[in-house]
Amino acid sequence: MEKGAIIKYKKENAPKTGDWKYMKPVVDVSKCIGCGSCIEHCPEAAISLRNRLKEEMEKSSAVGKDRKIAEIDFEYCKGCGVCATICPLKAIIMKK
């Protein structure tokens, strides 16, 4: 691969593909356990993990309560749906 072609996780180099999308990924707080698989497979630098908000703790599964949660940056997300397909807990749903 050509040097400099890898842009994953380097937001300063990543293209803002947010306006490409037709479908939008939505994270289900009650299912996400912060495993990070979606981050590894997202072709853009669009997903990161963050701490759960207090109100999200109440909706979280027993496993998820102690873990971080996936957050999508819609400036970079192009709506490809890879994250929804790859999530082992089906915690991401694609919506219009």
Ligand code: SF4
């Ligand atoms: S959305 Fe799914 S793949 Fe992504 S961190 Fe949560 S559980 Fe893991």
Ligand code: SF4
């Ligand atoms: S739909 Fe999911 S995998 Fe595709 S760019 Fe957006 S966050 Fe990444």
